Amino acid sequence: MPSLPPSDPSLIRGWLEAIGPELAERVREDVSLRPLTTLRVGGPAQRYLRVETEHELATAAAAAQRIGVSCFVLAGGSNLCISDRGIRGIVIHNAAQACSIGPVTYAAAGHGLILLSLKALEAGLGGLAFAIGIPGSVGGALVSNAGAYRHSIGPLVRRVLVTHAGETGWVGPEWMQFGYRDSRLRHSGAPAGCLVAVELGLEPGCADTIRSEARRYQHNRIWRQPWAPSAGSFFKNVYDAELAQRVPDLPDDLRKAGVVPAGYLSQACGCRGLRCGDAQISPRHGNFIVNTGQATASDVRNLAEEVKRRVMERFGVALEEEVIYAGDWEQWTAAA
Numbered sequence: 001m002p003s004l005p006p007s008d009p010s011l012i013r014g015w016l017e018a019i020g021p022e023l024a025e026r027v028r029e030d031v032s033l034r035p036l037t038t039l040r041v042g043g044p045a046q047r048y049l050r051v052e053t054e055h056e057l058a059t060a061a062a063a064a065q066r067i068g069v070s071c072f073v074l075a076g077g078s079n080l081c082i083s084d085r086g087i088r089g090i091v092i093h094n095a096a097q098a099c100s101i102g103p104v105t106y107a108a109a110g111h112g113l114i115l116l117s118l119k120a121l122e123a124g125l126g127g128l129a130f131a132i133g134i135p136g137s138v139g140g141a142l143v144s145n146a147g148a149y150r151h152s153i154g155p156l157v158r159r160v161l162v163t164h165a166g167e168t169g170w171v172g173p174e175w176m177q178f179g180y181r182d183s184r185l186r187h188s189g190a191p192a193g194c195l196v197a198v199e200l201g202l203e204p205g206c207a208d209t210i211r212s213e214a215r216r217y218q219h220n221r222i223w224r225q226p227w228a229p230s231a232g233s234f235f236k237n238v239y240d241a242e243l244a245q246r247v248p249d250l251p252d253d254l255r256k257a258g259v260v261p262a263g264y265l266s267q268a269c270g271c272r273g274l275r276c277g278d279a280q281i282s283p284r285h286g287n288f289i290v291n292t293g294q295a296t297a298s299d300v301r302n303l304a305e306e307v308k309r310r311v312m313e314r315f316g317v318a319l320e321e322e323v324i325y326a327g328d329w330e331q332w333t334a335a336a
């Protein structure tokens with residue numbers, strides 16, 4: 001496994017002092033992140049701390065923000081391609097699981113999204129049925145405004161508990177700047193924030209109706225998605241009415257909505273089954289990069305670049321990644 005370049009040890013020492021001895025003694029060095037991601041690629045964390053409560057998360061993140069040490073929050077690892085060189089500075093692995101279900105549902109950011117969707121369903125609360133098959137945490141879902149079947153989590157948000165610039169407090173949904181698979185936390189220019197918890201507004205309804213809606217979504221997913229390790233859809237779909245008119249064989253509802261699935265473009269360019277090392281465009285789904293064995297993060301990224309190149313050449317469209325490249329990619333260059 002490639003080793004990490006050293007980060008400023010005095011900043012890390014300052015952070016260890018600031019978080020207090022109880023948390024500091026749980027911090028580990030050079031922890032492999034590969035098994036903590038669904039794509040099963042990536043190098044180590046220079047320093048790694050697993051937190052179990054919202055308080056621990058806020059304490060560790062606020063201290064890092066005040067000191068200015070680089071800090072990455074890892075949750076379910078289901079939307080990530082972590083560099084083979086790993087992540088410099090601190091990785092906080094968020095496992096805070098608290099929740100309280102009701103028309104205003106509180107969830108710690110580390111709570112599993114699928115589990116939350118199931119709990120809401122059992123309580124006869126609608127709004128989260130779309131999330132039944134989306135792995136990962138509530139916090140990760142907020143960062144990318146996760147969604148499916150034309151629903152997303154953003155519109156459900158009442159307020160968010162955020163640690164930002166070293167302070168923790170509640171902010172309204174507008175703070176998140178939600179967009180299609182997007183929020184301010186995906187923008188590299190913006191100061192890093194850490195999501196601690198959220199309140200979601202859920203509509204009381206009939207549990208049976210919500211359950212059958214969720215079942216329908218899940219059934220659809222089981223048939224369409226590959227089972228090999230992946231990070232889900234690799235590229236965002238393309239909202240472009242003009243493109244939707246000109247691509248052949250697009251179903252009418254998508255043409256009318258002006259949306260072209262990235263998997264459709266990839267497939268039309270002959271990308272299904274394409275490989276780079278053990279990374280492969282799933283033969284079942286043109287927008288899934290799967291790890292068929294010992295793929296490296298570079299294999300995955302090189303393959304993604306090839307899909308982008310082909311789609312640009314044939315359709316003149318710049319595909320944008322839905323998956324987040326995290327960690328130290330400075331020395332990576334696309335294979336020719």
Ligand SMILES: Cc1cc2nc3c(=O)[nH]c(=O)nc-3n(C[C@H](O)[C@H](O)[C@H](O)COP(=O)(O)OP(=O)(O)OC[C@H]3O[C@@H](n4cnc5c(N)ncnc54)[C@H](O)[C@@H]3O)c2cc1C
Pocket residue numbers: 038072073074075076077078079080094109110133134135136137138139140141142143144145146147148185193194195196225230231232233324326
């Ligand atoms: C099989 C499969 C199917 C999928 N289907 C869908 C789908 O239908 N729709 C969809 O939208 N996505 C889908 N995904 C992608 C993924 O599941 C979602 O994006 C998910 O919400 C990511 O959550 P996570 O906890 O795994 O985040 P991670 O992958 O751990 O992190 C993602 C990003 O969020 C940041 N982050 C996480 N928690 C916090 C926090 N508390 N504060 C600040 N930043 C944080 C991380 O730093 C990172 O930048 C799928 C993935 C897989 C593997």
